[in-house]
Each structure stands twice: as C-alpha cells, then as structure tokens.
Amino acid sequence: MPKINFENITITAITTTVGDKKIYLADEKERFGFDDESLERIQRSIGLESRYVVSDGVCTSDLCLQSAEDIFAHTQIKKEDIDALLFVTQSPDYKAPSTAIIMQDRLGLNHDTAAFDINLGCSGFIYGLFTAYSYINTGMKKVLLCVGDVNSYFSGERDKIFTPLMGDAGSAIIIEKKPAPKSYFSLYSDGSGYKHLIIPAGGVRTPTTPETLLAKMRDDGGIRRDEDLFMDGKEVFNFAIKTVPPLIRELLESSGKESDEIDYFVLHQANPYILKTIASRLKVPKEKVPLQTGKIYGNQNSASIAGTINGFLSDAFSNANLTIAIAGFGIGLSWGGAILQIDNIYAPKAQLYKKDIS
C-alpha cells in the first residue's frame, strides 16, 4: 500500500470512559490461583497493579456514549454536524445489526449520518482514525469515531494468562476539517498469525455448542472457554517488538521528521513490559513513551491510545500544540501507525462510567 498522508484534517476532541469497578491484582490471587511469589513476579516484571472493568450488563456502546455526550456537552461541536459515526469494537451490543447504527439513534444524530462497525482490536484506533480522515477527505464535515471494548466479557473468569491484563474502556474522538499540517499513516495485516489472538468459537466456523461454553484448564495453565479470548503471550510479544520499532522508523522517514521532533509516542498499551521493551529499542527518552495505562487501567484494546491521552496526558493535549507518533498492534495480526499534529484539543481526564447516563 502506498504511504498515505492527509492535509488540513485533525482531531479536535478525545474523551474516554472506563469501567466503574477498580480491581487490584493483589485481591485476585485466589481467583487466578497465584501464590505470593508468582503474584510478586507478575507485578514486578510485567508491571501490573489494577484494572477498571464494568459491572455485568454494561456494553462498550454505553461507555462510548458517555464519552461522546461529554464532548457535545463541553465543546462547540454540534450533533447535527456529524456526518459519520464509526464504531471500532470486538464487543458489539448484538451480532447484528452494527452497534453504530443504534448509537446514531441513542445520540440523536441526524438520519443522514453514515454509521457502521469496524471489527478490530488493538490496532483499531489507527484504522478507525484512518477511515475517519479518509471520509473527511471526501468532503464530510465531522466524523465521530468511537473505539473500545468490554474486554471482561470475553476474558476467561479464571484465565490467569489473559484476564489480569485487561480493562474495559470506550472512547469518543472527533475528526474534522481544519487548517493542520500533514499527517502520515501506515497500515499492515498478517493473517497468518490469526491463531495467536483469537476467540475460537461462537462464529460460523465453530458455532456455539454446550462444549464451547465449558471452562477448561488449557496447556498454558489458563482456565477458559472456547468463547473466551486466547492469547499466545510469547508470540504476541515477539510480534510487537519486531513490528512496532520498524513501523515508527518508517513513519519518521515518510514524514521527514527526526525522533526528537516527536513530543509523545503514544503506543497501544498492551502491558507496561512490552512498552518498556519497545521504548528501549526505539532509543527515545522514556518520558516520551507513556506506559502506565496497563498498570492502572488494564489493556483497553482499541481505546488504549485515547485512554492513555485522557488517563495521563490530559494537560499536555489540552494546552499545547503537539507532534505525536501513535501505533496500534495486535489481534489479526494487524498493526498500523500515524504521525499527527494535535493543537490544543478537548481532552479531559478519563472518567468513570456513571450508571445513570445512557
């Protein structure tokens, strides 16, 4: 694919809503069967501490709706100016129809709004953003991009491999036409690795049966159902550290920028350990690579880049003109990145889900 760039299109608002229950890993020792030593190892080497998850029955769309309503309530952006609503998720409200269409009605957007879902995980923020930029490029005024997942829905109840990493979050992002320097995108796919991150059953290939709903002890020591997400941690780690540094270097090259011109490298927050390794391979100052999201909030899938901005960089994004490099990588396998300029946008601190809204 040719390297794509856009001009005079930018992000003007980013908000994130996270699950309202904060769970500390130390309180889940029994659930996952950790002894004190293995708990300490995981906390120390992977850098896990807590995660925010929703209460039963709360959907990703509920989190995204709260994020979107916050933007309409606190900025000059009007609902009638939204020409498209894109919803990137792996935890839709229903198998069909697309949740984005239901969200059009719940938000009270015009009928002449294009709305559809995009099924992607950790690379989803980049793909959603690219699609939004493309739509603005064709003449749309404003696009509302919603991203996120209720990961707790497909995380095995007692899966010590995957579940301790994951949090729930839904973000809303506004993309619009506005004078702005060029932005640069690169997108990649490698389906040969689809088995490394997968919910094996529940689709047409392997339909749901009583058997697929049984939680079983697996070879990796995790207890999960075939309807839960399986992750081959070592393969995913290897994939991430091999693809992300070259992707960032490629983006720097196509944008003609030096790495010291980048204010922040906001990367998908798989877990602090992966981020630390990527940061050291990129040879950029540590303070430019935020990595705390996985430690405090958990891995938020497609919401993790927005979640990091709202979670830890709210002041910087609200009060400065920043050049940022972003990258997402994961399930698919799918990865992509962008270099963008973001100028004093609406980026409040991440908020907890409030049950009374929606």
Add this chain to the structure above:
Amino acid sequence: MTKEKFTEEVADMLGVAQNELKKQVTLESFERWDSLSMLSMLNLYDEMELDIEVEDVESCKTIGDLFSLASFH
C-alpha cells in the same frame, strides 16, 4: 554491565543463589525458567544494548548459554 552484576541479575530472575549458577546446569532444571523469565532475560540483554531476539533466548539450554549470549565466558 559487569559479569558480577549479570550473575546477580540471572540469579535474581531464577530465584536461586548465585553459587547455583554453574555453566553446565540446564535451564530446564529451574522451576522459574518460563516465558516470563525468558522475557526478563531479553530485557536484560536489551539494557546491555545487545542485539538479541526472543528466539536466541529460547534456544539457550544451559546457564552457560545465557552467559555466552552476553559474551561472558
């Protein structure tokens, strides 16, 4: 990084005393030698600015192999 410091890090990672790190001892004999400790090794090599990949660490069979990757003999 000195060989002494490296030895200390490896012992800490495997949760054993430094005098248990004999060259010919197989990694399999350590309860803690798992994917997490392999990643910790990779990070240690990264800190030393060595060009080591996950596969290189995986192919190590003995304590001596871990030291050889860091050119300690």
